[in-house]
Amino acid sequence: MAFQPQTFPQFSKLPLELRDLIWGYALPEPRVFEVLDSPSSTQCQNTPSGRLMFADVRNEPPPSIARVCHDARQAVLRRYKPVAFSGTVKHLDLQRDIILLDSYLQVKRLLKVIRLLSQIEPIRRSATRLALGTSWGLHTGLHLRMFHRTVQTKRNMARFLQYVSKFRQLETIILVVYQRSAFNIRLRCPEHQRLPWRHYDLYESYHYNFNVNFNFDNYWLRRPYQSKLVKFEPEDDRTDMEKMQSSLPRHSKQCVHDPQPRGYQVHDLKGTFEGWLQKFAEDETLGPSLKVPGLETATLTWIYTGVRNGTFY
Secondary structure, three states: OOOOOOOOHHHHHOOHHHHHHHHHOOOOOOOEEEEEEOOOOOOOOOOOHHHEEEOOOOOEOOOHHHHOOHHHHHHHHHHOEEEEEOOEEEEEOOOOOEEEEOOOOOHHHHHHHHHHHHOOHHHHHHOOEEEEEOEEEOOOEEEOHHHOOOOOHHHHHHHHHHHHOOOOOOOEEEEEEEEEEEEEOEOEOOOOOEOOOOEEEEEOOEEEEOEOEOOOOOOOEOOOOEEEEEEOOOOOOOOHHHHHOOOOOOOOHHHHHOOOOOHHHHHHHHHHHHHHHHHHHOOHHHOOOOOOOEEEEEEEEEEEEEEEOOEEO
């Protein structure tokens, strides 16, 4: 058998761009960071970053690959930059990671968060993807608050795009049309022998991997430690009868067995949003500098885990 060397000293002689590309294969998948306006009143709230907060208030260091060696750390820090909101510091790769504004933000708060984000130079300069949460119910359908009949959609969309246009690298707005949670908990006997038990069919919209610690040492759930965003390609799957009745209130019994919004609901919402984007793109009164980003729809899974002594397992 040919001798396999344990080291590769020539790696440091490769061009910087090639080394960064190689280290990039060890980086985590793009992550989702939920941001909202901060309700607290502190001395730092006179700055935009002090008036915002992460929904998950834990500090997050750069990815663990940064601890492998000096070269890996430098490669990671060229991508991941510290972002601090209300004292919480997280390291984000704004070329890949996604900032989410969830559906419980009323229109006024949503516009406030967008405005504050557009005033923070690192985000304004580097963010490429922004996600908007939607609300969905079995009988109420799929909605985005800015399109509700009780608000002034034209004025709100004009302000929204005015702030969005300040993001220099923004390429895509993502409509998150469905969210669910996945729980990872492990069965653990007193001898610390793990006994995995998996059950995925309790509810269709929730996935569980139970991991109960029989020693009861800090097994409670914390904020999600991982997120998974999957692109959703909507199709107008309405039947002819549904299309005829689309203007009427929908109370279809089929929805009871379908935990996710129908394809036509996503298709209609995306079409409405695209219509407004196109309308403002053609509006010369907004100025030629208005850059209209692309639009995508996606589903989002929040993955939770147990915590022991402050460490995920």
